[in-house]
Amino acid sequence: MATTCQSWIVYRQVSSIDTGAREILPFRFGYACNALPLPNGVSVTALLEIEDLRTQFFTSAGTVQAVDGISYTVEPGETVAIVGESGCGKSVGALSILQLIPDPPGRIVGGAIRFQGRDLLQASDQEMRDIRGRDIAMVFQEPMTSLNPVLTIGRQLTETLEHHLGMSRPDADARALELLGMVGISDPKRRLRQYPHHLSGGMRQRVMIAMALCCEPKLIIADEPTTALDVTIQAQILELMKDLTKRLGVALIVITHNLGVVARYADRVNVMYAGKIIERGDAGEIYRNPRHPYTLGLLRSVPRMDLPRKDKLDPIEGQPPDLTRLDGGCPFRPRCRFAVDRCATEMPRLEAVDGEHFSACWQADALTATERVAS
Amino acid sequence: MYKYTIKRILLMVPTLFGAAVLVFFLLRLIPGDICELRLAGTGGYVDDEAVKICQQENNLDKPQYVQFFDWIAGFARGDLGTSMWTGQPITHEIALRFELSLQVAIMATVISILLAIPLGTISAIKQDTWIDYVVRGFSIAGIAMPSFWLGILIILGLLITTQAWFGGAWMPPIHYTPIWEDPVANLSQLIWPALATGYRYSAVATRMTRSAMLEVLREDYVRTARAKGLKEQVIVNRHALKNALLPVVTVIGIEFAFLMGGLVVTEQVFNLNGLGKLFVEAVTNHDYTLTQSLVMLVALIFVVTNFLVDLLYAWLDPRIRYS
Numbered sequence: 001m002a003t004t005c006q007s008w009i010v011y012r013q014v015s016s017i018d019t020g021a022r023e024i025l026p027f028r029f030g031y032a033c034n035a036l037p038l039p040n041g042v043s044v045t046a047l048l049e050i051e052d053l054r055t056q057f058f059t060s061a062g063t064v065q066a067v068d069g070i071s072y073t074v075e076p077g078e079t080v081a082i083v084g085e086s087g088c089g090k091s092v093g094a095l096s097i098l099q100l101i102p103d104p105p106g107r108i109v110g111g112a113i114r115f116q117g118r119d120l121l122q123a124s125d126q127e128m129r130d131i132r133g134r135d136i137a138m139v140f141q142e143p144m145t146s147l148n149p150v151l152t153i154g155r156q157l158t159e160t161l162e163h164h165l166g167m168s169r170p171d172a173d174a175r176a177l178e179l180l181g182m183v184g185i186s187d188p189k190r191r192l193r194q195y196p197h198h199l200s201g202g203m204r205q206r207v208m209i210a211m212a213l214c215c216e217p218k219l220i221i222a223d224e225p226t227t228a229l230d231v232t233i234q235a236q237i238l239e240l241m242k243d244l245t246k247r248l249g250v251a252l253i254v255i256t257h258n259l260g261v262v263a264r265y266a267d268r269v270n271v272m273y274a275g276k277i278i279e280r281g282d283a284g285e286i287y288r289n290p291r292h293p294y295t296l297g298l299l300r301s302v303p304r305m306d307l308p309r310k311d312k313l314d315p316i317e318g319q320p321p322d323l324t325r326l327d328g329g330c331p332f333r334p335r336c337r338f339a340v341d342r343c344a345t346e347m348p349r350l351e352a353v354d355g356e357h358f359s360a361c362w363q364a365d366a367l368t369a370t371e372r373v374a375s
Numbered sequence: 376m377y378k379y380t381i382k383r384i385l386l387m388v389p390t391l392f393g394a395a396v397l398v399f400f401l402l403r404l405i406p407g408d409i410c411e412l413r414l415a416g417t418g419g420y421v422d423d424e425a426v427k428i429c430q431q432e433n434n435l436d437k438p439q440y441v442q443f444f445d446w447i448a449g450f451a452r453g454d455l456g457t458s459m460w461t462g463q464p465i466t467h468e469i470a471l472r473f474e475l476s477l478q479v480a481i482m483a484t485v486i487s488i489l490l491a492i493p494l495g496t497i498s499a500i501k502q503d504t505w506i507d508y509v510v511r512g513f514s515i516a517g518i519a520m521p522s523f524w525l526g527i528l529i530i531l532g533l534l535i536t537t538q539a540w541f542g543g544a545w546m547p548p549i550h551y552t553p554i555w556e557d558p559v560a561n562l563s564q565l566i567w568p569a570l571a572t573g574y575r576y577s578a579v580a581t582r583m584t585r586s587a588m589l590e591v592l593r594e595d596y597v598r599t600a601r602a603k604g605l606k607e608q609v610i611v612n613r614h615a616l617k618n619a620l621l622p623v624v625t626v627i628g629i630e631f632a633f634l635m636g637g638l639v640v641t642e643q644v645f646n647l648n649g650l651g652k653l654f655v656e657a658v659t660n661h662d663y664t665l666t667q668s669l670v671m672l673v674a675l676i677f678v679v680t681n682f683l684v685d686l687l688y689a690w691l692d693p694r695i696r697y698s
Contacts, residue, residue: 100601102593132604140602145595150617150692159613160603195693211603 045117046073047251048097048219053111055089055096058104062324066092068275069111071350074219079245079252081266081283083259083298087320089275090255091141094221097253098132115219134164137212139241141224143204147196153180153207154192160214179210183240202233209241219251226261238265259302263287271295274321274331277350281357291359291367293336330361338363376689376696383685387678394674395450398667399443409459409661410435433459433664446667460662468653468665469672475551476650478561479569480634486573487580488627494577495584495623496611502589510581517578526571526644533567549646568645572638576630583626587619594618620691628684636673 055067067089074080082090095101096108099120113120115136120128140146148156157179158172167175173192180188183206196204205225212220222241226234242265245252254266262269262283269286271279271294279292290296297316318335330336333343342362350360361367410429414421430436434445449456455465498510530546537545547564554561591597592615600614639651650669657665689695 098602100598129604129606132602134604138599138602140595140599142595146599148596148600148614148618149694151614159605159609163603163605163609197694208599211599 046114047076047078047116048074048253049112049114050093050097051112051114053093053096053113054109055092055101055106056109057106059324064323065275065326066106066323067096068326070270070272070275070277071111072270072277072280074251074253076218077245077249077251079242079254079265079267081262081269082253082255082272083257083262083269084272085257085298085320087323088272089323090272091223093272094138094223094253094255097221098136098138099128100132100138130164133160133217134215135217136219136221137214137217139205139208139212139220139222139225142228143201143208144228146208147204149196151195152192153194153196153199157192157207157211157214160211164215175214176210179213180207182213182244183207183210185210201229202237205229205233205237206240209237209244213244213248213250216248217250219253220245221253221255223255224257225254226258227256234261241265259287259298271298274326275323276331276347276360278332278360279358280350285354285357289354289357291353291357291364292361293338293363293367294332296367297335338367380686383682387675387682390678391671391674392447395447395667395671396443398670399446400439402661402663402666403439405661407661408435409433409663412661413460446664450671455668456664458657458662458665460657460660460665465665465668469650469668471551472648472650472653473672474553475565475647476635476638478554479565479572479638479647479649480631482565482569483573483576483634484627484631486569487577487630490574490577491580491584491623491627492616492620495581496588496616496619498581498585499588499592500607500611510585514578514581517575517581520575521640522571522575522638523640523644525574526568526641529567529571530644547645551648564645565647568638568641568647572634572641576634580623580626580630583623584619587622588615591615591619617691621688624684624687624691628680628687632673632677632680635676636669 050073051071052069053067053071054065054069057064057066070089070093072080082093084090092101092106097113097115097120099108101108108121111121115131120131123131147153154173154176157176158167158169161167161172161175162169176192177188180191185191185203185206191199191203191207196207199207208225220241225241226237229237238261241252241254244250254261256262266283269279269281269283270277271286271292273294279286279290279295281291286295287299290299294316297314300314301316303313316335321331321334327344328347329345330339330343330347333339336343338361340362346362348360348362350358351364353359353364408426408430410426410433411421414425414429427436434442437445446456455469457464458468461468494510494514498507501507534544534546537543547567548560549564551564552560588611592611594615597610597614600610605614636650636654638649639655641647642649642651650672653665654669656662657669
C-alpha cells in the first residue's frame with residue numbers, strides 16, 4: 001500500500017506537469033491513497049456493466065466493426081478512462097451505451113449493457129429516453145457545435161429539467177441558475193438569456209457540464225470533453241469535472257486520446273485498439289507498467305518531462321487497420337515490434353497479467369522483462 | 376437593429392430608381408406606338424393629325440428625359456398618372472386587381488407553407504422509407520405539372536364530382552367579390568387558384584425543407600438533444616426546425632413576390648381579373664404608364680419581401696445581427 005501511494009505521488013507530479021496545473025497535489029495525494037483499493041471490483045454491484053458489446057456500421061465499403069466485443073465495468077462514483085487513437089471505436093462504444101448511434105448505418109449487433117443490473121439493449125425507446133439525461137448524461141467533444149445556436153442557454157438547461165423532473169418554468173429557471181453557478185460561470189443570470197455564440201469554448205463546455213448535471217445523473221459519459229479547447233482551459237474543465245463528480249458521487253467515463261488526462265483524472269483505464277479493449281488496469285499501474293505493446297507505444301509517443309530528454313519522440317509506426325477487413329489475428333501485429341507467429345493466427349484474449357491488470361497480448365510477460373529495462 | 380432597418384428602407388430608394396430607369400427606357404425600345412395602336416388597331420385608316428393629338432395628350436411628343444422626370448416626379452408625389460389606353464387613373468386600374476392578386480398570393484403562400492414544412496419535415500425524418508418516396512413523388516409532380524393545367528383539372532374535377540354527388544354541376548363563381556362583402560363567395564372563387572399555385576410552389580419549398588432538415592438532423596446539437604432524453608417530436612420541433620427554416624424562408628419570400636405579378640396563365644384559366652392579366656394587356660397595348668407602374672409595384676413588393684425575409688432571418692437565428 002505504501003509503495004502504491006508513493007508511486008501515485010510521483011505519477012501525479014508527472015501528469016500535473018503534463019497538463020500544466022499542479023496546485024492541488026496534497027489533496028491528490030490523500031485522495032489517491034484512499035481511493036486506490038476501491039476501484040478494483042470490490043463493490044458488490046457495478047453501476048454499469050458492458051459485456052461483449054458489438055457495434056457495426058453497414059456501409060457501401062463493407063461492414064465496419066467499430067466496436068468488436070468490448071466488456072468493462074464502471075463502479076458507482078468511479079472515473080474510468082477509455083483511451084485510444086482516432087477511429088479505434090472509443091466514441092462509438094460510448095454512444096452505444098445511450099443508443100445514440102445513427103441507424104442506419106450503425107447498429108448494435110450484440111452484447112449487453114447493464115445499467116444498475118438492467119439491460120439497456122432490451123429497454124424500450126420510451127425507457128431509453130427516461131434514462132438519457134436523467135440517469136446517464138453525456139458531455140460531447142465539440143462545445144461549439146453541441147449546443148443549439150438558436151436556443152438560449154437557459155432554455156437548453158431548463159428543457160431537461162422540465163422534461164425529466166416535471167419542473168415548472170420558474171423552478172427550472174432557478175435550478176438552471178444554480179447549475180451555472182456550480183460549474184463556475186460568472187454572472188449566470190445574464191448568461192441564461194444569452195445564446196451559445198455569446199460564450200467562449202470553455203464557457204460552453206461548462207454549460208454542457210451543467211446540462212449533464214441537471215438531473216443529478218449516476219453516470220456521465222464525457223466524449224473527449226477537452227479536445228476542442230485551449231490547453232489552459234482543458235485543465236480547468238477537467239478539474240471541474242473531477243471535482244463535481246467526486247462531490248456529487250457521479251461515476252464518469254472519460255473518453256480521450258490524451259494520456260495526461262488519463263493519468264491525472266482516471267481511477268481505471270481501458271485501452272482500446274481496433275474496436276477491442278487490449279489493456280485494462282489501474283491508471284497508475286498502466287502508466288508505470290504497460291503490458292501491451294500498443295499502450296507502451298502510446299506512452300512513448302508522448303513527451304515526458306520526468307525522463308531525460310530524447311532527440312525525438314518515438315511514435316508508433318504505421319496506420320490503424322481497416323476495420324472492414326479484420327482477420328482472426330491480432331489487429332496491432334503489423335505495427336508491433338514484439339509480434340510473433342502466433343499473433344497472425346490467433347487474437348489473444350484479455351487476460352489477467354497481474355491482479356486487476358489485464359492485457360490482450362501473447363507477449364505480455366515478455367514485455368515487462370525486456371522493455372522496462374530498455375526504457 | 377433600429378439603425379439597420381432605417382438603412383435598409385433608405386436603400387430601397389436607389390434600387391427602385393434603378394428599376395424605374397430600366398423599365399422606362401426598355402419599354403421605349405419596343406417598336407410600335409400606343410396612339411397608332413389605339414386608333415388603328417383594327418387596321419383602318421387613321422389621320423396623322425389624330426395620332427399627333429393623341430401623342431400630345433399623353434405627353435409622348437416631349438423628349439424622353441422630360442417624360443422620364445415627369446413620371447418620376449409624379450411617382451414621388453404618389454400620383455401614378457392615367458392609363459394611356461383607357462384614360463382612367465392608374466391607381467383605379469390597379470386597385471381592384473391588386474386586392475385580388477394579393478389575396479391569391481397570400482392564400483397560395485399560406486397553402487404552400489402548410490404543405491411544404493410538414494411534408495418536408497416528415498420526409499426528412501422518414502428518409503428512404505415509403506413515406507419519403509410518396510412525399511418526394513408528390514412534390515416532383517407539383518413541379519412537373521403546370522399550375523394552369525392543374526387548374527383545369529380542378530375545375531373539371533369540381534364539375535364532375537358535384538354532378539355525381541349533388542346532382543348538379545357547380546363551378547366556382549366567375550365574378551370577383553371582395554372578401555369583406557361576401558367571404559363565402561370570395562373564397563369559393565379564389566381558393567381553387569390558390570390551391571393550384573400553392574401546391575406548385577410548395578414543391579420547391581418541400582424539397583428545401585427536406586434537405587435542410589436532413590442536414591440539421593445530423594448536427595451535433597441534435598445529438599445533444601437526444602442525449603437529454605427529449606422526445607423525437609420535441610427534438611424536431613424545437614431543436615431542428617428553427618435551424619432548418621432559414622433557406623426555406625428565402626424560397627418562400629421570393630415565391631410570394633413572384634406570385635403577385637406572375638400568375639398570368641392561372642388567372643386566365645380561372646377567369647380572374649388579376650395583376651398578371653393586366654400586365655399582359657398593358658404590354659401588348661404599349662400602355663407605357665400602366666406598364667411602368669405595374670413593374671414598379673412588383674419591384675416594390677420584391678424589395679419589401681426581401682427586407683422582411685432578412686428581418687425574419689434575425690428572428691430565427693440569433694447569430695445574425697444586423698448593424
